[in-house]
Amino acid sequence: MTxxxxxxxxxxxxxxxxxLTPFAGLALSGCAAKPAExxxxxxxxxxxxxxxxxxxxxxxxxxxxxxxxxxxxTTLLANTSLAALKAQVQSGDVQWDxxxxxxxxxxxxxxxxxxEKFDYDIISDKGLPGYAKAEYGIKYLSFLFVMAWDQKVxxxxxxxxxxxxxxxQGKYNTKRSVYNQLSDSSVLEAALLADGVPxxxxxxxxxxxxxxxxxxxxxxxxxLYHAANQEPIxxxxxxxxxxxxxxxxxxxxxxxxxAKLNFSAENAVLAGDYxxxxxxxxxxxxxxxxxxxxxxxAEAGAAFDKVTNLTLANTPALSKLxxxxxxxxxxxxxxxxxxxxxxxxWWSQNLKKTEQQFKLWQAS
Amino acid sequence: MSNATLERPRPRxxxxxxxxxxxxxxxxxxxxxxxxxxxxxxxxxxxxPLGKLVGASFADNAYQRVLEDPLVVRAxxxxxxxxxxxxxxxxxxxYIIAMxxxxxxxxxxxxxxxxxxxxxxTGILVxxxxxxxxxQDNGIVNAFLQGIxxxxxxxxxxxxRFAVIVGMVHCLLPYAVFPIFxxxxxxxxxxxxxxxxxxxxxxxxFRRITLPLSMPGISAAGLLVFIxxxxxxxxxxVMGGPGDMMIANQIDYYARQLTDFSGAAALAVILTVxxxxxxxxxxxxxxxxxxxxxx
Numbered sequence: 001m002t003x004x005x006x007x008x009x010x011x012x013x014x015x016x017x018x019x020l021t022p023f024a025g026l027a028l029s030g031c032a033a034k035p036a037e038x039x040x041x042x043x044x045x046x047x048x049x050x051x052x053x054x055x056x057x058x059x060x061x062x063x064x065x066x067x068x069x070x071x072x073x074t075t076l077l078a079n080t081s082l083a084a085l086k087a088q089v090q091s092g093d094v095q096w097d098x099x100x101x102x103x104x105x106x107x108x109x110x111x112x113x114x115x116e117k118f119d120y121d122i123i124s125d126k127g128l129p130g131y132a133k134a135e136y137g138i139k140y141l142s143f144l145f146v147m148a149w150d151q152k153v154x155x156x157x158x159x160x161x162x163x164x165x166x167x168x169q170g171k172y173n174t175k176r177s178v179y180n181q182l183s184d185s186s187v188l189e190a191a192l193l194a195d196g197v198p199x200x201x202x203x204x205x206x207x208x209x210x211x212x213x214x215x216x217x218x219x220x221x222x223x224l225y226h227a228a229n230q231e232p233i234x235x236x237x238x239x240x241x242x243x244x245x246x247x248x249x250x251x252x253x254x255x256x257x258x259a260k261l262n263f264s265a266e267n268a269v270l271a272g273d274y275x276x277x278x279x280x281x282x283x284x285x286x287x288x289x290x291x292x293x294x295x296x297x298a299e300a301g302a303a304f305d306k307v308t309n310l311t312l313a314n315t316p317a318l319s320k321l322x323x324x325x326x327x328x329x330x331x332x333x334x335x336x337x338x339x340x341x342x343x344x345x346w347w348s349q350n351l352k353k354t355e356q357q358f359k360l361w362q363a364s
Numbered sequence: 365m366s367n368a369t370l371e372r373p374r375p376r377x378x379x380x381x382x383x384x385x386x387x388x389x390x391x392x393x394x395x396x397x398x399x400x401x402x403x404x405x406x407x408x409x410x411x412x413p414l415g416k417l418v419g420a421s422f423a424d425n426a427y428q429r430v431l432e433d434p435l436v437v438r439a440x441x442x443x444x445x446x447x448x449x450x451x452x453x454x455x456x457x458x459y460i461i462a463m464x465x466x467x468x469x470x471x472x473x474x475x476x477x478x479x480x481x482x483x484x485x486t487g488i489l490v491x492x493x494x495x496x497x498x499x500q501d502n503g504i505v506n507a508f509l510q511g512i513x514x515x516x517x518x519x520x521x522x523x524x525r526f527a528v529i530v531g532m533v534h535c536l537l538p539y540a541v542f543p544i545f546x547x548x549x550x551x552x553x554x555x556x557x558x559x560x561x562x563x564x565x566x567x568x569x570f571r572r573i574t575l576p577l578s579m580p581g582i583s584a585a586g587l588l589v590f591i592x593x594x595x596x597x598x599x600x601x602v603m604g605g606p607g608d609m610m611i612a613n614q615i616d617y618y619a620r621q622l623t624d625f626s627g628a629a630a631l632a633v634i635l636t637v638x639x640x641x642x643x644x645x646x647x648x649x650x651x652x653x654x655x656x657x658x659x
Contacts, residue, residue, distance in 0.1 A: 028448055081620055082622075082623055083619050083620040083623045083625075087625070090625075108623070161467055175501070181621060183541050184623075221520070224523065225606060229602070238500075238502075239502045240500050240501065240502065250547070343619070355621060355622070356433075356435070356622075359435055359606070359617070360434060360435055362606030363435060363606050363607045363609065364605070364607070
């Protein structure tokens with residue numbers, strides 16, 4: 001014991017100091033964080049999207065060329081959600097700079113005041129198609145909600161031609177996997193199309209009728225739900241189901257990786273996602289620069305359209321695409337009369353109510 | 365209590381107060397500083413967010429709103445019924461395993477312990493997805509049942525209540541085995557011997573001695589398992605259908621899909637209060653069990 005007395009600290013003092021260290025750390029972290037951040041502002045941009053194959057494609061065709069051109073480093077995360085965006089804005093600690101959300105979510109986020117106004121001095125709107133430009137974001141992406149099948153079980157010749165066949169339990173004895181939420185999937189529209197409602201009479205959506213149809217064909221116990229975009233690929237390739245709803249780019253990516261899947265663009269539903277900047281984002285200018293690049297750089301845009309089979313809101317890119325690829329894009333005029341265009345306005349007003357009704361129907 | 369007469373001999377001096385070990389102590393000032401790290405940790409990372417959560421739950425009439433939501437009512441009912449079913453199955457299975465452990469030789473006991481502990485150390489996602497692979501329509505179980513001609517077509521084993529309970533029981537078993545095992549090992553072997561010497565059969569030894577004396581272990585295990593059950597989130601998602609969602613899933617739905625944070629907070633507070641009451645009961649049961657042994 002006495003040996004300790006000769007050292008500058010005695011044991012008890014040392015223990016006290018050790019015990020108080022966490023407080024010191026807390027105090028320091030509070031003051032050190034701010035200056036470090038502002039020095040590095042707009043040298044990086046944190047982007048969030050849905051993950052899986054799509055994130056790889058986005059990095060390869062847009063983010064990497066953008067970094068090379070501007071020196072701004074990008075980080076792409078896979079866990080985008082309006083809830084996380086809202087939590088960040090409300091807590092005042094915004095980690096994300098550019099966030100992908102669905103079209104109905106965009107309206108919700110605008111109404112709740114969660115977004116920064118887009119600066120069209122930094123973003124040139126020359127490359128933007130008319131539908132894409134908005135006050136608090138850009139509807140940067142158009143995709144198709146499609147019916148997909150497992151070619152090992154259902155050959156392309158036997159594949160469903162429309163949603164009535166897709167849901168017909170007599171024709172295909174398999175479970176159907178459908179997305180468990182409605183914010184960017186169109187399963188209710190699909191049900192009404194199956195019931196014979198023409199494209200131009202789908203909206204305003206008759207939700208009761210859609211659910212009644214789904215309850216009869218294929219029936220509640222023949223529906224399986226997926227909660228993420230990559231999940232139907234796994235369910236189809238593992239043989240758990242032979243039919244699923246999905247998005248055209250996901251099936252294309254899986255085919256590219258050797259999966260025996262296919263989809264039909266006919267009777268698909270055209271929908272879109274926005275990129276937005278959360279209120280108080282730390283690298284807002286860098287985010288706008290990225291949006292400018294994304295909307296106007298013809299090379300990057302064409303590479304994106306080619307790899308994903310999705311339409312980027314970037315008109316100059318279209319002229320760089322070979323015709324056979326341009327024809328397969330969701331916005332191709334060739335498809336215009338064969339697909340349903342999702343009514344963002346109806347959804348933005350009815351999303352929560354309908355989502356609740358859908359959940360209740362699933363659970364009952 | 366009648367059990368008092370059957371007290372085992374105890375080592376002397378354990379409870380003798382004022383013996384040699386209570387020598388005059390140095391006054392230790394500042395001992396509370398040793399608690400400072402955990403206090404800082406708790407206040408900053410646990411109590412503050414919890415306080416904020418409770419605060420948020422009182423905004424926008426959240427309690428009334430969530431309790432009027434039929435999905436919430438259903439989730440609450442699901443939580444209670446699924447937890448109760450899982451608890452009963454877990455405790456019965458756990459009791460059987462604990463009995464075998466109790467009666468087994470050293471080698472068997474070590475092996476069995478490893479078997480019980482292995483799922484304890486495996487991530488819940490891994491366990492649940494493994495079950496999902498086994499139970500799906502084209503999984504091993506259905507293939508086997510069709511192979512031996514017991515069923516003609518795949519029977520639904522996944523995405524229903526049954527699957528949720530299977531997945532939960534697998535995760536919960538260790539929590540039942542250990543309390544029951546420890547209450548079994550504290551039973552005096554001589555009681556059984558005495559009973560048998562008086563002509564009791566195995567069945568009545570179990571019914572009249574082993575079972576009553578292991579009751580504290582059973583109730584402790586039951587409560588512990590029930591408490592853990594009420595917070596399950598991932599198992600209903602991976603193995604359940606839309607009708608099997610529990611309260612944690614409803615919190616997630618409110619926070620993520622509806623972005624209704626005050627509603628999610630209210631649900632979280634409801635769950636916390638429910639579980640806190642159970643924890644209080646659990647500690648009483650533990651204490652009662654402890655006194656029972658000490659008598």
